[in-house]
Amino acid sequence: MRVLLFICMFFSTSIFANNLNDLNYITESYPPFNYNENKELKGLSIDVLEAATKAVGEPVSRSKVKLQPWARGYDAALKGPKVALFATTRTEEREPKFKWVGPIIATKVVVFSNKNVTVSDPSELGKYKIGVVRDDVGEALLKKVGVPASAMKVSPGADLLIKQLAAGRIDMLAYEQSVATYLMKAANVDPSKFNVAYTLSEGQLYYSLSSDTPDEYVNKLQKGLDQISQSGELDKIKSQYQ
Incomplete structure (x- = not known):
């Protein structure tokens, strides 16, 4: 009976474990960092998002990202739930409003x-x-x-x-x-x-996550970004937009 209970607990936690695909990703037309070309999202921050999430085993496809006017996306990130808005300039005024993952690139x-x-x-x-x-x-x-x-x-x-x-x-x-x-x-x-x-x-551009976002997501996305930075993949992506 205890073994059965353990198995049930294991699978329930595995099934409902937080995954980076749970987040609502929003961006704007802000080339060359993020933009729409031939009905496909492209740009440096889009490429970095795919690479960073893949690095931690939870790949997020660019097709999951919504393109919206900046003001609408910014309002959504302020309200949540679990919104990841990018690419966002990190400023003193914005600092307490979001949780931050980055930096992506200088701005x-x-x-x-x-x-x-x-x-x-x-x-x-x-x-x-x-x-x-x-x-x-x-x-x-x-x-x-x-x-x-x-x-x-x-x-x-x-x-x-x-x-x-x-x-x-x-x-x-x-x-x-x-x-x-x-x-x-x-x-x-x-x-x-x-x-x-x-x-x-x-300053620097970041992924800004709504304040309600659990730290597990924030830490996981930051880990992925750190991994591609250390491996040199981040610099390789940047070089494509210079």
Whole structure:
């Protein structure tokens, strides 16, 4: 009887053990880190997710990841349950809101100008109309340095803002430098026409997990990321996007 009980307990715990496929994965169009091409999700952070989860024996397919506008995905990650949002810039303001796995890769958030303007003091930014993506790190960083909301043109995505910058309808754009450059080229907008007026932050991109996510998932995903980092696979993935 005891043996039967033990067997039942073993199989019940095995069947219901936490698996990384239990998480709800959400990303946005943020190339070259994550984006949709020919109805398939691609990008550095997508490749890293597949490799890291495979390394711990719980492979998560890119087909499981939902592509959503950033503001919607960010709201879902704040509310849960068990949401993994990426790629997310880790900031002091965001730190207590999520559980973090990373880093994935370095990131730089800058303010592009279409008027060859260079800003030495962030207080000067309030004089310009600056495009930002709703709930994006660029918007948060501008608020942190005291730029008023009235100086910001808020949009659900960066594509429209890039067109407005090129047309002179906004003076500046606050966004991740590599992503903005990628989107400019995709929209046939010459990046050399703009200059970096101000650097808001230099940091790292992470997977941000909703605060309700059990630590077992967080630790497991971090373990997978650490393993591919130590094996050199992470650097190999990064090299494909340079």
